[in-house]
Amino acid sequence: MAAAQDGSQADYALLLREIVPLIRAVAAHHHRTPDRIDDVVQDVLLTLHRIRHTYDPARPFVPWLAAVARRRSIDALRRQFRTNAMEIRDDTSYETFTDPLANREREGREAADALAAALAALPRGQREALELVKLREMSLIEASAVSGQSVGGLKVNVHRAIKALRAKLKGR
Amino acid sequence: MSEPIDDLIDKLAAESGRVRRLASPMTRAAIWLLAVGTLSALAVFSFADLPLFISRMGDAKLQLEVAGIFLTGIAAIVAAFHLSLPDRSSGWALLPLPPLALWIGSSGYSCWRQWIQYGPEGWSLGESADCFRMILGVSIPLAAALLLALAKAKPLNSVPVAAVGGLGVAAIAALLLQFFHPFDVTFMDLGIHVVAVGLVIFGSAASSRFIRQPDPQASRG
Numbered sequence: 001m002a003a004a005q006d007g008s009q010a011d012y013a014l015l016l017r018e019i020v021p022l023i024r025a026v027a028a029h030h031h032r033t034p035d036r037i038d039d040v041v042q043d044v045l046l047t048l049h050r051i052r053h054t055y056d057p058a059r060p061f062v063p064w065l066a067a068v069a070r071r072r073s074i075d076a077l078r079r080q081f082r083t084n085a086m087e088i089r090d091d092t093s094y095e096t097f098t099d100p101l102a103n104r105e106r107e108g109r110e111a112a113d114a115l116a117a118a119l120a121a122l123p124r125g126q127r128e129a130l131e132l133v134k135l136r137e138m139s140l141i142e143a144s145a146v147s148g149q150s151v152g153g154l155k156v157n158v159h160r161a162i163k164a165l166r167a168k169l170k171g172r
Numbered sequence: 173m174s175e176p177i178d179d180l181i182d183k184l185a186a187e188s189g190r191v192r193r194l195a196s197p198m199t200r201a202a203i204w205l206l207a208v209g210t211l212s213a214l215a216v217f218s219f220a221d222l223p224l225f226i227s228r229m230g231d232a233k234l235q236l237e238v239a240g241i242f243l244t245g246i247a248a249i250v251a252a253f254h255l256s257l258p259d260r261s262s263g264w265a266l267l268p269l270p271p272l273a274l275w276i277g278s279s280g281y282s283c284w285r286q287w288i289q290y291g292p293e294g295w296s297l298g299e300s301a302d303c304f305r306m307i308l309g310v311s312i313p314l315a316a317a318l319l320l321a322l323a324k325a326k327p328l329n330s331v332p333v334a335a336v337g338g339l340g341v342a343a344i345a346a347l348l349l350q351f352f353h354p355f356d357v358t359f360m361d362l363g364i365h366v367v368a369v370g371l372v373i374f375g376s377a378a379s380s381r382f383i384r385q386p387d388p389q390a391s392r393g
Contacts, residue, residue, distance in 0.1 A: 012184070038176070054194045054326070
């Protein structure tokens with residue numbers, strides 16, 4: 001540490017690598033998950049970097065380091081308790097991901113709700129034509145027999161229904 | 173070792189350079205006390221009624237009280253500089269307690285003597301408002317200067333550091349008060365003094381956020 005205070009970057013990097021297991025051991029006393037222990041190790045390294053000028057080479061290094069690690073580890077534990085006491089977690093409420101494909105399930109549900117609402121708003125003839133021809137995949141003759149609409153009327157109604165849905169759902 | 177930790181170590185090593193080591197806490201406390209002592213001496217020699225103070229100091233009770241205040245100030249400032257370092261024992265916070273007991277004990281005895289001598293008047297408000305103003309007025313700039321000096325150590329547990337430092341500056345203010353306040357105190361005066369010292373300690377502890385280490389989220393930006 002004394003060499004690091006004097007500006008030796010190589011000694012400093014070596015020292016920081018060598019002390020990581022000790023910091024990890026101190027953090028493991030207070031924290032359970034590897035992620036949290038890693039967070040504490042990083043915080044202790046940053047803290048040590050900021051206060052390295054306070055180390056007195058005439059005094060032993062390990063108690064100094066252990067005191068810094070213990071203090072920051074306990075601080076992290078307190079922050080965790082505070083957060084848990086003040087906040088309610090709902091992992092799904094605002095969940096979204098940078099990868100658009102990862103959001104497909106949630107957005108798919110929302111899109112289905114919007115489509116159902118738009119379908120319900122269509123005139124009866126158009127909705128019936130669309131359901132029979134496009135959703136149930138009947139032939140025009142079968143759909144004509146079921147609905148009583150002519151084949152030509154079904155074609156027109158399907159076309160108008162799709163046009164109306166496009167206009168309604170545009171921009172989603 | 174995980175990759176982020178390895179990267180962090182490389183980054184810290186790359187941006188590290190020669191640092192100026194902090195002087196020992198005793199040296200830093202001595203320099204701070206010397207600076208404040210010099211300014212205080214200038215103020216006392218310029219404005220205080222020294223002959224009156226010297227004549228009052230013939231009373232052994234007042235000698236004990238002034239010794240208690242003086243030692244509380246010195247001990248609390250020394251303790252604050254020690255506490256600001258991570259590897260120093262938290263037992264340093266106890267250092268000012270014996271002289272503080274002497275201060276409170278001798279002041280209390282003085283009030284009791286006043287009460288016996290003057291009866292109900294021993295409970296009256298004497299020069300308390302001026303004392304209150306002087307303790308706060310002297311303590312606030314001193315506390316700011318002390319917190320600035322303590323901030324160089326970037327204390328990990330800043331509240332006890334600032335609170336003990338607050339006791340130190342309040343004691344220094346109370347010591348200066350002895351030169352400008354040549355009266356025996358009543359119980360009410362003592363109560364006001366205690367409130368003023370308590371306010372300084374509380375205010376200093378509340379200001380400790382300015383000298384503490386940042387939270388990890390803040391420091392990583």
